[in-house]
Amino acid sequence: MATLLEQLSSMTVVVADTGDLEAIRTFKPRDATTNPSLILAAAQIPSYQTLIDEALKLSRDRIGLGAAVEEVVDEALDEICVIFGKEILKIIPGRVSTEVDARLSYDIDATIAKARKIIALYNEAGISNDRVLIKIASTWEGIKAAEVLEKEGIHCNLTLLFGFGQAAACAEAGVTLISPFVGRILDWYKANNGKESYLGYEDPGVLSVTRIFNYFKTHGYSTEVMGASFRNIDEIVELAGCDLLTISPKLLDQLGKTESSLNKKLDSLNPGSSEEKIEIDRIKFESFMSEDTMAREKLDEGIRGFSKAIETLEAQLAHRLAVIEGGSAFTHVVHEIFMLNDLDGDGCITREEWLGSDAVFDALDHDHDGRLLQDDLFSGLGAALALS
Numbered sequence: 001m002a003t004l005l006e007q008l009s010s011m012t013v014v015v016a017d018t019g020d021l022e023a024i025r026t027f028k029p030r031d032a033t034t035n036p037s038l039i040l041a042a043a044q045i046p047s048y049q050t051l052i053d054e055a056l057k058l059s060r061d062r063i064g065l066g067a068a069v070e071e072v073v074d075e076a077l078d079e080i081c082v083i084f085g086k087e088i089l090k091i092i093p094g095r096v097s098t099e100v101d102a103r104l105s106y107d108i109d110a111t112i113a114k115a116r117k118i119i120a121l122y123n124e125a126g127i128s129n130d131r132v133l134i135k136i137a138s139t140w141e142g143i144k145a146a147e148v149l150e151k152e153g154i155h156c157n158l159t160l161l162f163g164f165g166q167a168a169a170c171a172e173a174g175v176t177l178i179s180p181f182v183g184r185i186l187d188w189y190k191a192n193n194g195k196e197s198y199l200g201y202e203d204p205g206v207l208s209v210t211r212i213f214n215y216f217k218t219h220g221y222s223t224e225v226m227g228a229s230f231r232n233i234d235e236i237v238e239l240a241g242c243d244l245l246t247i248s249p250k251l252l253d254q255l256g257k258t259e260s261s262l263n264k265k266l267d268s269l270n271p272g273s274s275e276e277k278i279e280i281d282r283i284k285f286e287s288f289m290s291e292d293t294m295a296r297e298k299l300d301e302g303i304r305g306f307s308k309a310i311e312t313l314e315a316q317l318a319h320r321l322a323v324i325e326g327g328s329a330f331t332h333v334v335h336e337i338f339m340l341n342d343l344d345g346d347g348c349i350t351r352e353e354w355l356g357s358d359a360v361f362d363a364l365d366h367d368h369d370g371r372l373l374q375d376d377l378f379s380g381l382g383a384a385l386a387l388s
Helices: 004-009 021-027 036-043 046-063 069-089 108-124 140-151 164-173 182-193 204-218 233-238 249-256 282-291 293-325 333-341 358-364 374-381
Strands: 013-017 031-033 096-099 132-137 156-161 177-180 224-227 244-247
Touching: 004 013, 004 233, 004 249, 013 021, 013 249, 021 069, 021 249, 031 244, 036 046, 036 069, 036 293, 036 358, 046 069, 046 293, 069 096, 069 108, 069 293, 096 156, 108 132, 108 140, 132 140, 132 293, 140 156, 140 164, 140 282, 156 164, 156 293, 164 177, 164 204, 164 282, 164 293, 177 204, 182 204, 182 233, 182 293, 204 224, 204 233, 233 249, 244 249, 282 293, 293 333, 333 374
Parallel strands: 013 031, 013 244, 031 096, 096 132, 132 156, 156 177, 177 224, 224 244
Antiparallel strands: none
16 A cells, blocks of 8 residues: 555645755655754754855855954855755755745835845846745735735745634735644644644644635635644645645654555545635734734744744854854854743743744753753854853
8 A cells, every 4th residue: 555645745745844955855845845943953963064154155255254243144044045945956846945034024125125135046046936935924014025026926935824814815915825834723722722632633723724725726816725834644634635735854754654545635626615705904914813812822923933043043153154264253142042042030941931943952952851051052052152
């Protein structure tokens, strides 16, 4: 019998949710998607240090020898995402998603400018727009920025999407693709409803994506639906037939080792029942968000988490630049990162306090005691720094 992964790939476009090039080579997906947390996790892998160094050197060359460390690091953030993207595109036949800085999520003009810059870097490398999706958070401002970009031929992937209102607004804006976060929706309902587990067919994240998919297909929207952020393979099985599913290497491996019959649950040619078509303006969008506590809270949490991942990556880049150039930079950076995450001021950071990804926390937690001290950040970030 064929594996679940083989059967899934025949009815849904499978996307690798990782910045790990070796994982992408192993699973051979059509597309790949990254985000700041995934890039940050990939940056911990020693074999990728040459890519980090390449980004820093290119950034220094672009803005000049006299530029401040902060300016070089800011430039390098874009360079490193594009460099990883270029490496990914050497492996896959399809598209790579590259994310706009989450700290710009409520600024239409800044989001548009950053997206144009990222696509220009890809174009300079000979990569056409049709192989790149610009990832933007699904705020009202992000959706409006994407609407402008799509008209310019810059294709967008609207991420951190949790509610129906966000999805409907994205479809009205004509974005190329949306990424509803199945697992994070489940996390919220488990935490707030006191229910330990859900069967696949009753999973709140699965139900949300099913509703969105059927609505899009019923009303003829061209926007693709890509389920994301899965917690288990049951969620994936229940969304077989979705336009795309972006899946972590761990779950891809599990799907590839499981032999079981897989039924197509979603069908674009024969969608399930759906509500009437609605038009979304800003007032309607804000009404949806105000009534959907889960979507509002998870969007805010997601933006903060991605922003923290970017700040941590900035710290690593600043130190690495100092190593490359033989100087010292940001001697206070580890202390600042520590203070930002030590929410209760007790001198350690727990997993609950840490605003970055679990993968980064695990990489820094050398003694596996579930707590990070300042020394853990020093050694984990590779920073030969001393606190003043």
